[in-house]
Amino acid sequence: VRGAPLIGIAAAYGLALAAVHCDGHDLKALRQCLRDAGETLRATRPTAVNLAWALDRVLRAVSSASTFGEGVAIAVRTARTIHEEDIEGNRRIGRLGAALLRPGARVMTHCNAGALATGGYGTALGVLAAAHEEGALQHVHVNETRPLLQGARLTAWELRESGVPFTLEPDSAAGLTMRRGLVDAVITGADRIAANGDAANKIGTYQLAVLAHANGIPFYIAAPTSTIDLAAATGDDIPIEERSPDEVLCVRGTRIAPEGVLVSNPAFDVTPAELIDAIITENGVARPPYERTLAEACHQGVPAHG
Amino acid sequence: VRGAPLIGIAAAYGLALAAVHCDGHDLKALRQCLRDAGETLRATRPTAVNLAWALDRVLRAVSSASTFGEGVAIAVRTARTIHEEDIEGNRRIGRLGAALLRPGARVMTHCNAGALATGGYGTALGVLAAAHEEGALQHVHVNETRPLLQGARLTAWELRESGVPFTLEPDSAAGLTMRRGLVDAVITGADRIAANGDAANKIGTYQLAVLAHANGIPFYIAAPTSTIDLAAATGDDIPIEERSPDEVLCVRGTRIAPEGVLVSNPAFDVTPAELIDAIITENGVARPPYERTLAEACHQGVPAHG
Numbered sequence: 001v002r003g004a005p006l007i008g009i010a011a012a013y014g015l016a017l018a019a020v021h022c023d024g025h026d027l028k029a030l031r032q033c034l035r036d037a038g039e040t041l042r043a044t045r046p047t048a049v050n051l052a053w054a055l056d057r058v059l060r061a062v063s064s065a066s067t068f069g070e071g072v073a074i075a076v077r078t079a080r081t082i083h084e085e086d087i088e089g090n091r092r093i094g095r096l097g098a099a100l101l102r103p104g105a106r107v108m109t110h111c112n113a114g115a116l117a118t119g120g121y122g123t124a125l126g127v128l129a130a131a132h133e134e135g136a137l138q139h140v141h142v143n144e145t146r147p148l149l150q151g152a153r154l155t156a157w158e159l160r161e162s163g164v165p166f167t168l169e170p171d172s173a174a175g176l177t178m179r180r181g182l183v184d185a186v187i188t189g190a191d192r193i194a195a196n197g198d199a200a201n202k203i204g205t206y207q208l209a210v211l212a213h214a215n216g217i218p219f220y221i222a223a224p225t226s227t228i229d230l231a232a233a234t235g236d237d238i239p240i241e242e243r244s245p246d247e248v249l250c251v252r253g254t255r256i257a258p259e260g261v262l263v264s265n266p267a268f269d270v271t272p273a274e275l276i277d278a279i280i281t282e283n284g285v286a287r288p289p290y291e292r293t294l295a296e297a298c299h300q301g302v303p304a305h306g
Numbered sequence: 307v308r309g310a311p312l313i314g315i316a317a318a319y320g321l322a323l324a325a326v327h328c329d330g331h332d333l334k335a336l337r338q339c340l341r342d343a344g345e346t347l348r349a350t351r352p353t354a355v356n357l358a359w360a361l362d363r364v365l366r367a368v369s370s371a372s373t374f375g376e377g378v379a380i381a382v383r384t385a386r387t388i389h390e391e392d393i394e395g396n397r398r399i400g401r402l403g404a405a406l407l408r409p410g411a412r413v414m415t416h417c418n419a420g421a422l423a424t425g426g427y428g429t430a431l432g433v434l435a436a437a438h439e440e441g442a443l444q445h446v447h448v449n450e451t452r453p454l455l456q457g458a459r460l461t462a463w464e465l466r467e468s469g470v471p472f473t474l475e476p477d478s479a480a481g482l483t484m485r486r487g488l489v490d491a492v493i494t495g496a497d498r499i500a501a502n503g504d505a506a507n508k509i510g511t512y513q514l515a516v517l518a519h520a521n522g523i524p525f526y527i528a529a530p531t532s533t534i535d536l537a538a539a540t541g542d543d544i545p546i547e548e549r550s551p552d553e554v555l556c557v558r559g560t561r562i563a564p565e566g567v568l569v570s571n572p573a574f575d576v577t578p579a580e581l582i583d584a585i586i587t588e589n590g591v592a593r594p595p596y597e598r599t600l601a602e603a604c605h606q607g608v609p610a611h612g
Contacts, residue, residue, distance in 0.1 A: 141570075144554065144562070146452060146476040152554075152563040160566060167570045168563055170452040170554055172477040172510025176575040179512065204478025206485065207517055214516045248450065248458075248476055251557040256450070257458040257474055260466060264447075264473045269482040 002150070003117020004191040004227050005086050008050030011041045012079035015058045019075035022068075030071045034059060046239040047200055047268050049192040049229040054082055086119030089224045089282030090126045097127030097187065097222050097280040101136055105184045108141040108174065111202035112154035113189025113222065123222040124187045125158060127280065132164045140166035141177050145202060147247040147265060171204050178215040186212045190223040190279075197273030197290025198235030199223075203266055209275035218277040225281050225298050235270035243267045308456070309423020310497040310533050311392050314356030317347045318385035321364045325381035328374075336377045340365060352545040353506055353574045355498040355535040360388055392425030395530045395588030396432045403433030403493065403528050403586040407442055411490045414447040414480065417508035418460035419495025419528065429528040430493045431464060433586065438470045446472035447483050451508060453553040453571060477510050484521040492518045496529040496585075503579030503596025504541030505529075509572055515581035524583040531587050531604050541576035549573045 001010040018037030022030050038055050045051055061078040065071035101107065107128060114125030122129060131137040140159055145151035152168055159166045169177060177183055186208050190199045199205075199221050212219040232238055245263035249255060279286040279293075283300040286293035307316040324343030328336050344361050351357055367384040371377035407413065413434060420431030428435060437443040446465055451457035458474055465472045475483060483489055492514050496505045505511075505527050518525040538544055551569035555561060585592040585599075589606040592599035 143478075144452070146450070146478060149562050152567075156567050157564045160564060165568075167568045168554060169570045170477070170509065172449075172452060172508075172513065173570060173572055173575075175513030175516060176509065176572055177570065179575075202478075203476065203482065207478065207481030207513060210481060210517055210520045211513055214520070248474060252560045252562060254558045254560045256455050256558060258463045258466060261458075261462050262471075262473045264475045264479060264483065266479055266482055269479075269485075 003112065004048035004050045004189065005118040005123065005224055007045060007048045008054035008226055009083045009086055009119055011051050012054040012058050012082045014041050015055060016076040016079040019062070019072040022072070024068065026068055027065065027071055030062070030068050034062060034075065045241060047191045047241045050226045053226045057082065083119045086224060087121050090118055090121035090123060092282040093123055093222050093224065093280050094121065094126035094130030096285050097220065098130035098134055098136060100220065100278065100280070100285065101131050101185060103136045104138045105131065105136060106139040106141070106182055107137065108143070108177065108183045108186045108208070109155065110143045110151065110188045110205055110208055111145045112150040112158070114155060114158040116154050116158060117189065123189045123224065125155065127187055127222050128164060129162060132162065137164060140164055141183060142166050142168050143171045143174055143204065144168060145204065146171055150202070174208055175211045178211050178217055183217050185218050185220060187220045187222055190221045190227050191268055192232065192238050193221070193223060193228045193279060193294065194232040194234050194237060195230045195291060195294060196234050197276055197279065197288065197294060198238070198270050199276060199279070200235065200238045200240065200268045200270050203269050206269040206271045209271040213275050219275055220278050220280060221276055222280040225283055228281070228294050228298050230295060230298060235272065238270055240269070241267040309418065310354035310356045310495065311424040311429065311530055313351060313354045314360035314532055315389045315392055315425055317357050318360040318364050318388045320347050321361060322382040322385040325368070325378040328378070331374055333371065333374055333377055336368070336374050340368060340381065351547065353497045353547045356532045359532045363388065389425045392530060393427050396424055396427035396429060398588040399429055399528050399530065399586050400427065400432035400436030402591050403526065404436035404440055404442060406526065406584065406586070406591065407437050407491060409442045410444045411437065411442060412445040412447070412488055413443065414449070414483065414489045414492045414514070415461065416449045416457065416494045416511055416514055417451045418456040418464070420461060420464040422460050422464060423495065429495045429530065431461065433493055433528050434470060435468060438468065443470060446470055447489060448472050448474050449477045449480055449510065450474060451510065452477055456508070480514055481517045484517050484523055489523050491524050491526060493526045493528055496527045496533050497574055498538065498544050499527070499529060499534045499585060499600065500538040500540050500543060501536045501597060501600060502540050503582055503585065503594065503600060504544070504576050505582060505585070506541065506544045506546065506574045506576050509575050512575040512577045515577040519581050525581055526584050526586060527582055528586040531589055534587070534600050534604050536601060536604060541578065544576055546575070547573040
């Protein structure tokens with residue numbers, strides 16, 4: 001499972017499954033089952049805050065149960081609600097984001113923030129889907145997104161299935177494509193957004209934002225409020241996952257470098273808020289100063305106990 | 307054959323071979339053989355100017371011959387001279403470039419500008435080799451350099467063989483590595499440098515220069531004067547080779563994207579002169595204004611007719 005929103009949804013369903021399969025009959029046993037499953041799930045990935053957000057939401061909802069059976073039902077219902085709300089929220093993000101693009105827009109995106117990364121519609125790709133439906137999208141530039149090639153494998157597939165015109169490009173061609181005047185906007189998803197607007201997303205996002213800035217191109221992030229972590233003051237508070245060297249040394253099972261080579265493989269980077277023109281959430285388009293606008297977007301949200 | 311200096315050397319040897327194998331006995335036949343071979347070789351690659359430079363130098367040298375045998379001998383001798391001068395020039399580039407690095411320097415490089423791209427020593431990697439010999443180099447960050455992975459396949463191999471400490475990183479991690487404060491200088495080679503200092507090099511170089519600038523890190527180019535094209539006023543006069551989509555769609559024979567996907571695969575980009583802190587040539591370190599300093603470096607060079 002990958003994609004911050006989908007990680008959250010999968011974690012919620014994970015707790016629901018733990019509840020359904022819990023070997024016990026009273027609330028104490030159910031709470032123990034959910035605590036154990038929650039700890040296991042929480043430790044799987046450090047960067048995407050949607051994981052902790054979804055777990056906490058299910059656990060909090062279940063805490064209001066007065067019987068074992070009610071607790072199980074609440075866990076399942078809350079997971080389904082989280083899933084449904086994500087799809088609904090994505091559609092709102094899509095409409096709000098599409099309104100930021102001028103007709104005939106040519107947009108660059110990175111990694112995969114589409115149906116395959118969410119409940120089923122997409123955040124950054126949701127914006128592109130909405131713009132395409134409105135006939136406002138001319139072309140998409142898809143970065144292949146090494147090391148795991150989510151752009152080449154997933155975004156290319158999603159856009160092809162949707163009939164959106166696009167080209168696939170190596171990550172290192174992004175600067176030239178912008179400099180050639182082929183990009184009107186850059187839109188990516190996010191894995192965790194700090195209270196000040198600093199945003200962690202797939203490795204390579206930071207440099208796209210720098211390049212967009214240098215070339216006078218607006219840089220947007222599209223993400224649900226479940227990706228905003230108001231407890232993280234700035235990007236410095238966001239842990240960056242370092243992943244296996246094998247992801248870099250081998251491409252789809254084929255070795256690409258000599259033996260005995262050290263690798264750095266950070267899975268995410270943080271784009272500083274000052275490089276982000278807007279953050280598109282289901283509760284509105286947040287603009288600087290993000291301290292205020294992100295807090296407002298979060299507090300306009302659905303009640304946290306679903 | 308790849309690497310601008312090595313492309314030039316190989317082209318010169320190509321003409322020498324054409325001379326040695328020329329089926330004729332007089333100068334007219336030799337000139338025809340060399341013209342035919344020259345045309346074939348000239349059409350192989352558009353971006354690296356060393357190709358045309360080496361061909362022209364051999365052809366000009368042979369034009370002074372008064373017999374068939376003398377012409378063949380001059381062609382062979384000139385090719386050998388070009389090769390030997392390149393190695394010697396690389397060593398001078400190495401010493402001059404190493405002097406720009408402070409002790410304990412941590413340097414990022416892109417693609418391969420080493421022994422495997424030149425007559426046998428290297429330009430950007432020549433600088434790193436010289437700094438390493440002097441004990442001044444702490445660490446090298448090697449970008450893998452998609453699509454053809456020259457960083458992962460060639461530079462990683464060269465540095466490992468030389469015992470230089472390095473890490474291999476995806477191209478999209480370069481920005482984060484710089485932002486983390488791990489890079490004191492960026493050094494790359496070049497394929498063609500215009501009179502104003504705009505420099506074509508492997509795709510991804512431009513964005514490294516933008517990122518270096520944004521992070522207050524000096525950006526250097528190391529290249530022999532044979533890479534400088536005073537006839538190209540600016541980078542706009544440098545043709546950029548667009549290469550096969552298969553280089554992006556397949557990694558070492560393994561398909562990484564769905565069928566029916568359009569690809570953009572420019573092999574080079576142009577870094578504007580204002581992002582380049584210095585251009586290290588065998589005739590000295592050129593600094594802005596490059597119009598003057600590059601012309602000086604070229605005119606201090608060895609006589610063009612070897």
